[in-house]
Amino acid sequence: MIKVENLRKTFNGNIHAVKGVSFSLEKGEIGCIIGTSGCGKTTTLKMINRLIEPTDGKILVGSDDARSVDPVTWRRKIGYVIQKAGLLPHLTVKDNISLLSKIMKRDRDFITRRVDELMGIINMPYDQFANRYPIELSGGQQQRVGIARALMEDPPVMLMDEPFGALDPITRNSLHEEFWNLNEKLHKTIIIVTHDMDEAFKLGHKIILMHKGEITQVGTKEDFLERPANAFVEDFVQGHSGE
Ligand SMILES: Nc1ncnc2c1ncn2[C@@H]1O[C@H](COP(=O)(O)OP(=O)(O)O)[C@@H](O)[C@H]1O
Ligand SMILES: [Mg+2]
Structure with a gap:
């Protein structure tokens, strides 16, 4: 449904914000992009929505290539939810x-x-x-x-940049539940950016961990808990869950 291939963004010729990111999500799947501040999450999301033009790489929604239409037409296919609404x-x-x-x-x-x-x-x-x-x-x-x-x-695709980040834990939990039930009905393909591992575990069919502009691991909650790709992933999971 959505496919990102070797996506890159270099700002001002020397800030390598996103360094070749690839992943895909099926219809109805929720993917959570997680990582520490500055690792390239928002830049990735904005490239998918064409608010930022990629330096290189490919973005497909269904069989449509982002480069084949103008940005305004493209954005109609994609709902965008930003922090603090x-x-x-x-x-x-x-x-x-x-x-x-x-x-x-x-x-x-x-x-x-x-x-x-x-x-x-x-x-x-x-x-x-x-x-x-x-x-x-x-x-x-x-x-x-x-x-x-x-x-x-x-829209078939929804992008959400830290949509629940500014809420207190009780409100956040109840919105998680509502949101999950909602998508069982609506069956959208959704990318949620978060820095909260518990949120990613709760909402993501697929979790995409980024670090310094690159993907460190893509997988399910079980993959991250039982088969972390390396010591960085293991530390990240321990440090960013159970908060
Ligand atoms: N418009 C811009 N010009 C220059 N550098 C930018 C711009 N936007 C983001 N960056 C830099 O790119 C990197 C990734 O930023 P961002 O995608 O916002 O990270 P995240 O959302 O993961 O916190 C950071 O180092 C940030 O300072
Ligand atoms: Mg951000």
Whole structure:
């Protein structure tokens, strides 16, 4: 479904942020990219979404090559959720969720129906929340609205950059559960960036550990616990879980 081959990014000719990253995810699979700060996670995600042009490498969604279409068309296939939701403060919940569809000039009936449906999916009833502003929501609710916004045009792929990072542990845990159940139904291909190994173990069918711009290991939770690729992976797993 999504395939990344030998992806590279060099900034300013000498900052090698991503140094040849390859992985693939099937439809419905959740991949968690994990690694310490500065290892190239966000740059990888932004290249997949074409917010940053790769220095080299290939990105495929289905059989479509990222280089075969313009960035705007490409991004319609891909929902993007950023840390702290990134909602526009002067727009209501319903206007935040429908932003992209309005830009695409979808008709009013479609928009109303879809926003109502999505607010049901994220457990924030339309009647109660549609006309609120982001500041009138909790952190967890803002994050759910961010997810609904990314789902508005029903993209096959979702990219999420530390989507649960800013939440307290209790809210984070309950959102993990909700998110997992949601994807059992929606069956999207999802890449989640995190620095929390427990989160990666909980949500990722596949875990992609990065270090200094390279992939150190790709595998399941069991692979990481029972068959770490090297001492670095072993230390990382011990140091970043059970927090
Ligand atoms: N626009 C940019 N220009 C120059 N260097 C950048 C830019 N964006 C990121 N970097 C550098 O690339 C490396 C990877 O950054 P990033 O992908 O944001 O890491 P992560 O998300 O894993 O914390 C870091 O060393 C960062 O300083
Ligand atoms: Mg980052």
